[in-house]
């Protein structure tokens with residue numbers, strides 16, 4: 001194993017240091033400029049991006065997983081579960097905002113982020129994960145299909161990018177062995 005590969009990691013973030021926030025802002029800005037930055041088409045003002053990352057940790061139903069490359073936060077994914085009142089969907093979760101900075105891609109970090117979300121979901125007793133991607137997100141489509149996500153539908157009017165209407169694909173995956181060990185956030 002070379003040095004770069006041995007310095008890769010993924011873990012759930014319960015707090016973010018100022019340098020983590022700065023790293024995540026850098027990573028997000030690069031991903032947005034590269035054309036795939038979880039919804040943003042151009043980088044928002046830095047203070048807004050900083051508030052976004054701090055806000056993610058405050059949402060009870062969201063779990064943030066951070067990918068690190070040589071100690072720096074270079075990507076992340078979020079596992080989102082329904083609010084407590086939504087009992088009908090308490091076995092369903094969504095993976096969203098899964099991204100890795102362009103300079104840290106190709107090392108398996110997005111796969112590890114996705115698997116970490118799935119592992120946590122199982123511990124919450126989640127049985128199904130749903131997610132959606134733009135048809136132009138080829139790497140993400142390959143990633144999710146290689147992990148067993150099944151495309152069940154497409155929306156022809158999913159997004160508009162630079163005036164062009166973009167199709168979105170919807171995926172679902174049935175998880176095996178939900179153990180229900182974790183509690184719901186208070």
Ligand SMILES: CC(C)(COP(=O)(O)OP(=O)(O)OC[C@H]1O[C@@H](n2cnc3c(N)ncnc32)[C@H](O)[C@@H]1OP(=O)(O)O)[C@@H](O)C(=O)NCCC(=O)NCCS
Pocket residue numbers: 031035036037038096097098099100101104105106107108109110111112132133137138139140142143144146
């Ligand atoms: C999609 C994305 C997260 C992949 O990140 P990554 O860390 O480079 O991915 P990994 O190294 O973990 O690759 C895992 C799998 O993804 C697929 N993949 C990754 N990059 C790919 C590429 N350029 N072309 C095709 N498939 C690709 C492959 O199936 C790969 O498995 P393999 O290495 O066994 O072939 C990254 O390209 C990205 O941030 N894209 C923009 C944001 C986005 O589209 N997010 C998803 C929807 S929110």
